[in-house]
Amino acid sequence: MLPCVAQPAAVEGAVDPAWILERLARPAPVSTPFVELRGSAMLKAPLRIHGEYARPDEQTLVRRVRAPYAETTTIRQGEATIARDGRRPRSFALSRAPELAGLQASFGALLAGDADALARDYRISARGSRQDWILVLAPREAALAASVRDITLRGRGAELRCIETRPVEGELQRTLLAGAARSAVAAGDAANDEVLCREPGAAAR
Template identity: 60%
Template sequence: MLQQLAQPAPSQTPFVELRGSALLKEPLRVSGQYRRPDATTLVREVQQPYRETSRIAGGKVVISRDGKPPREFALSRVPELADLQRSFSALLSGDGAALRQHYDMLASGGRAQWVLALQPKEAALARRVREVNLHGRDGELRCIETRPAKGDVQRTLVGSAAEAAEGVKDAAALADLCHGKAQ
């Protein structure tokens, strides 16, 4: 399955997230593009409702937001982010052995609809992230569902699921898209 998910660099895919918070009257819908300009760089470019670019490369993270000076910090300050970056790179390159170094993996479902559950092995990451579930259809990753140790599930729809989510603001409808219950 991992070889089917591989996306050699350069690559890009749209994403949609719905972020809940007790401080907000309704969840915040965030959308944009994930880009991988080369095999060692990951870029998250938020386009709506604000503009922000996060670039992970060369052992550091640079976050740029319109109207503000860029913030930069070393990945070594946030080891769990470094683990996620290595794991995401392994996923996109189809490297199951590298992914298994960082996660216990359990696949379920069939080709038409599948889930790959990833449980962190590293203690620092496991303290923050209980599980990451990758939902897909055929050879396409459609949703990344992150279950933190504390707090609400974070769903990121990617590819055709993000495109199908155009204009959708309802959390339940986005969860259905994530889980393959809607087109």
């Protein structure tokens, strides 16, 4: 059983955090496509960024952006390195970027199946069913909690389809993954990202 994890009431069809985390664990090497929506008051529509997350080994998390620009962020051993075409890579400690530290702690721990690490960094709760579940991560550390209220993961079975990050200030940030990301890329500007994230079976239709 996971330490410090809130368990839902025992009702038929209910899902618990331990069941979800066991299904999401993927041994390295592993990768998954993503489509990220970044909202801003300066933009008429959210900026759509797509690429892939990769975990080449147990200690490394890589975020590769393919469009609308090319950028690779590598997170390893408490340090992040960002590389763009035509520019020198720049490296800095994760302590200077709590959002990247949160990414490693959440997404990295999920792929690693490290439930203990996830429970140390977040208060975890779950609701829904095994066919349509929601996992909510609330930061414990003050540095991350100062910028992120919570992170909501949405999925079906063993598929993590969407991550919604709710910042302390600013708009909700949504990242589509796996089948939801592939459907969003295929549909282009016609994609309804909120539906792909939240509606069970939307990507299959």
